[in-house]
Amino acid sequence: MIKTDVCIIGAGPSGAATSLMLSNLKIHHFIIDKETFPRDKTCGDGLILYAYKAMKILGNNLFEDFLNHPNFLHSKGVRLHINSKICLPVTESEDRDFFISYAKRIDFDHFLVEKLSKIFTNIEFGNGVKNLEEKPDGILITLKDEKQILTKLIVGADGANSIVSKKLALPKNDIKNKSTFVSAYFKNINDFNEMNEGEIRLIYKKAPLFFYIFPLVNGEANVSLGGNSYFIKKHKINLIQEIENIISSNKYVKHKFSNAERISNWRGWVIPYHLGKQKIIGNRFLLTGDAAGLSNAFYKEGVGTGMMSGIIAARNIEKCLKYNNFSANFLKEYETEIKNEFGKLLKFSLYMLKISKYKRIFGFLVEIFKNRFIKKSFKIIERRSY
Numbered sequence: 001m002i003k004t005d006v007c008i009i010g011a012g013p014s015g016a017a018t019s020l021m022l023s024n025l026k027i028h029h030f031i032i033d034k035e036t037f038p039r040d041k042t043c044g045d046g047l048i049l050y051a052y053k054a055m056k057i058l059g060n061n062l063f064e065d066f067l068n069h070p071n072f073l074h075s076k077g078v079r080l081h082i083n084s085k086i087c088l089p090v091t092e093s094e095d096r097d098f099f100i101s102y103a104k105r106i107d108f109d110h111f112l113v114e115k116l117s118k119i120f121t122n123i124e125f126g127n128g129v130k131n132l133e134e135k136p137d138g139i140l141i142t143l144k145d146e147k148q149i150l151t152k153l154i155v156g157a158d159g160a161n162s163i164v165s166k167k168l169a170l171p172k173n174d175i176k177n178k179s180t181f182v183s184a185y186f187k188n189i190n191d192f193n194e195m196n197e198g199e200i201r202l203i204y205k206k207a208p209l210f211f212y213i214f215p216l217v218n219g220e221a222n223v224s225l226g227g228n229s230y231f232i233k234k235h236k237i238n239l240i241q242e243i244e245n246i247i248s249s250n251k252y253v254k255h256k257f258s259n260a261e262r263i264s265n266w267r268g269w270v271i272p273y274h275l276g277k278q279k280i281i282g283n284r285f286l287l288t289g290d291a292a293g294l295s296n297a298f299y300k301e302g303v304g305t306g307m308m309s310g311i312i313a314a315r316n317i318e319k320c321l322k323y324n325n326f327s328a329n330f331l332k333e334y335e336t337e338i339k340n341e342f343g344k345l346l347k348f349s350l351y352m353l354k355i356s357k358y359k360r361i362f363g364f365l366v367e368i369f370k371n372r373f374i375k376k377s378f379k380i381i382e383r384r385s386y
């Protein structure tokens with residue numbers, strides 16, 4: 001049996017950021033993923049705010065290499081169409097170069113994984129976690145090939161269906177605090193302007209749905225649709241049917257798709273946002289990213305919040321090792337820091353999502369507060385971005 005101080009499960013953005021920060025702190029650790037990289041992940045492929053902030057904090061030229069990567073596209077803004085009359089242009093201020101970047105996850109996650117330390121990181125990819133058992137001196141991890149690792153502390157960075165959360169945090173099935181989305185890649189979409197602006201539209205069916213078109217390099221685009229999982233289930237909304245209808249018949253959208261070709265299958269996945277409603281720490285474990293429910297309910301940022309949570313996790317792990325204390329009580333500081341960093345923004349987004357159910361009221365409020373929001377957004381961006 002292998003013994004280690006720290007083992008990260010999952011090498012998506014949250015796990016990779018945890019590993020990179022642990023290496024910056026000179027802490028040896030394991031990182032495990034059931035997949036080998038490059039591997040794909042269903043996503044909108046938009047990177048904003050915390051993704052930039054996290055890359056800057058992680059250092060080692062990560063941010064500069066990201067900016068110069070040939071497969072990543074950088075843009076000054078996104079247009080959020082609340083209805084046919086109201087459009088919120090969310091843009092960067094004049095003194096900044098971009099507000100959002102677009103990177104296929106197959107490339108971005110691989111880019112991060114390639115940066116993992118050769119000195120401090122033991123990599124075990126293509127070998128998923130099969131079981132976890134609490135032992136007096138650690139958590140015993142059994143992998144698919146029956147290899148066993150005993151770790152003093154385990155980091156659950158294994159996404160929305162986290163086995164670490166299922167086995168150690170015992171989560172409730174929280175369908176009201178997650179979104180369900182479908183997404184596919186297209187090429188030859190007309191009408192992207194020179195600024196490469198992404199487009200988000202609120203589309204009202206029996207519940208509000210969010211329709212995204214995000215540009216990518218090589219004239220491709222990521223097109224997705226989704227909304228609150230509870231409403232989608234309650235109203236029996238078929239997301240693939242709905243998105244195909246939007247593309248073929250929505251009067252603000254269909255002309256863009258007149259020459260377009262779908263170049264991948266539709267794929268579906270969930271986005272959890274249950275911070276404050278489920279456990280994210282316990283004896284010898286902590287959760288990051290989607291496993292901790294850290295996605296933004298309204299605009300779906302989950303990559304950046306995941307990476308930032310990995311950085312906060314690594315700093316707290318350093319303290320655990322220093323004081324040889326891996327108890328739930330000691331890890332409460334991690335939970336507090338996560339709530340301090342994301343709590344306000346994620347609560348506000350959840351609130352926005354809740355009001356957006358009421359089409360008229362939401363439109364009215366956006367109309368009134370539009371200019372204030374645009375002014376304030378620069379401050380929000382400054383605090384949480386690069």
Ligand SMILES: Cc1cc2nc3c(=O)[nH]c(=O)nc-3n(C[C@H](O)[C@H](O)[C@H](O)COP(=O)(O)OP(=O)(O)OC[C@H]3O[C@@H](n4cnc5c(N)ncnc54)[C@H](O)[C@@H]3O)c2cc1C
Pocket residue numbers: 009010011012013014015032033034035041042043044045046047048127128129130157158159160161162163181182183224268269270271288289290291295300301302303304306
């Ligand atoms: C359709 C859609 C659109 C989205 N759009 C955006 C967007 O535009 N911008 C944005 O910021 N976010 C977006 N998100 C959210 C974003 O994809 C997630 O928040 C983000 O991937 C979370 O990163 P993570 O590292 O926590 O988890 P993941 O990226 O899910 O990584 C988890 C890793 O754990 C591994 N793993 C899982 N189980 C095991 C196991 N048992 N053993 C070993 N390894 C395991 C997986 O293979 C995976 O590599 C979107 C999500 C969806 C579904």
